[in-house]
Amino acid sequence: MFQIRIHGRGGQGVVTAAEMLSIAAFLEGRFAQAFPSFGSERTGAPVVAYCRIDDKDIRLREPILEPDALIIQDPTLLHQVDVFSGLHADGYVLINTSRSFAELGIAELAARYHVQRLCTVPATELAVKHLGRPVPNMPLLGAFAAISGVFSLASVLKAIEQRFKGTLAQGNIAAATAAYEAARRSSEAVHA
């Protein structure tokens, strides 16, 4: 089972991101369970959503306490919420920011994990550029496909097409693709 925890703030599409992760996995024939940490429906409040992916039926209903991957939609949460809680030593971390881990003040923390599994992507900027709105969730899914390989970019784009229509779909597809490429470039730079 692969478990992903998404941290963000109300209004950033955190719950939708988890749902879309589950749809991308479903489109690849897998079992997936997405659910929010319920209640915080206030704009700006810390929000957590979860997604489990497996090759068999998922029965477990507890929150994800030991994630294999973290997606952090808002870097201001890093010093407010214990976002790294329970993350596996070989886990993935994807942060929405144009800054580096050192600039975010978490270089020491990041050093505990595999450098090639850590990634930052300016998802909000990409969303503004391609979508005209500062909603970073779909670009982050594109970047997550690039760093984790849990599902393909094609499945993310297909999930977006199912969920959104017209210019909203086009903008999110462009932003997700751009984020995918940015994440690929940064991971190639690490490997080089």
Next chain:
Amino acid sequence: MLKQIEGSHAVAEAVALCRPEVICAYPISPQTHIVEALGEMVKSGALAPCEFVNVESEFAAMSVAIGASAAGARSYTATASQGLLFMVEAVYNAAGLGLPIVMTVANRAIGAPINIWNDHSDSMSQRDCGWIQLFAETNQEAIDLHIQAFRLAEELSVPAMVCMDGFILTHAYERLELPSQEQVDRYLPPFEPRQVLDPAQPVTIGAMVGPEAFTEVRYLAHAKQLQALDLVPALARDFKSVFGRDSGGLVRPYRMEDADIAVIALGSVLGTIKDTVDEMREDGVKIGALGITTFRPFPLKEVRDALARVRLYVVVEKSLAIGIGGIVATDVRMALAGRLHLRGYTVIAGLGGRAITKASLRRALSAAIAGRLERLHFLDLNREIVDQVLAHEKEVRRSGPIAEAVLRNVGVVGAKIL
């Protein structure tokens, strides 16, 4: 058709396939997505003929459902928590009149303190009102139970409540098999009421009944529930023949064949319990689980039979009868009357949305097996905070509101994951 879909939307689609003719509802979390989706289907014409009635309260919702059902329409509503409490007078009337309304209860705690999260307090408050109560373990079962509920309710002329865990199921996206219209039509015949308001054949629905006949009318309501004990398994078998999967029924044993120890529960927590059972089995503990799908009528015989070989049982329940303890546990004990050497424990868990984790379950179950658990145990209760509040009350006359005191002691929420 396989779909990756939210539980609420899946239930809405399943209800629509049952061809309801009147849907009336008042929004309340976590039920809202269900009736919203149904409202959209009626508005778009995808669900027709059907009238969607926006009402001004839950009391009105159940009252409209009563009127519609008495006029011969297949009627549906959904609610939760305070919404269910607000409609209680009409809920009893629907049962007393024998009107086969189907209602989803998206289980949520009851205030005060106000809390929108999941537990079973709402449905449990209505366990004795005469409605059939079915509890879904998964979203797949939630879909399937709605389809079975219409047939069961209409066959007996008794209303049926399908209970599904609020948020945990209603807001979860999962892979579900959605039935076809053809399958549902094959399983669920058109509504043929046992009583109907018809000017051509006038009847009184809701006659006043005095002491000369009230006991008989009440006994007949009980007799219908006893009939349901036979009908529920029959309908589940029939469901399997049409839809090809096991769903519904009275109880659902899991790895109970050679179990010495049984965990008994209702609803979605059974998933986490089954995973816990598997892990404990790997360590050589002969443990199994018993899911109670039909809580009203309560399947006394099936529970007794399923637990015939165990020496210890633990009821894990998301409700609390304040002043005594467990609600489900009391009924289970009734089923086990006479088995004096059986050790039984009640674990109150998940109140107001507190997460029930495998680790916590395992700790409690291991303590029960070792004989170290209190007979009534509150899972993950923060005893330190409780003691602080109690100590403060002893010292200070104007000790203030309890909820505020507990919150102050808990500290900042939101910073921790659990």
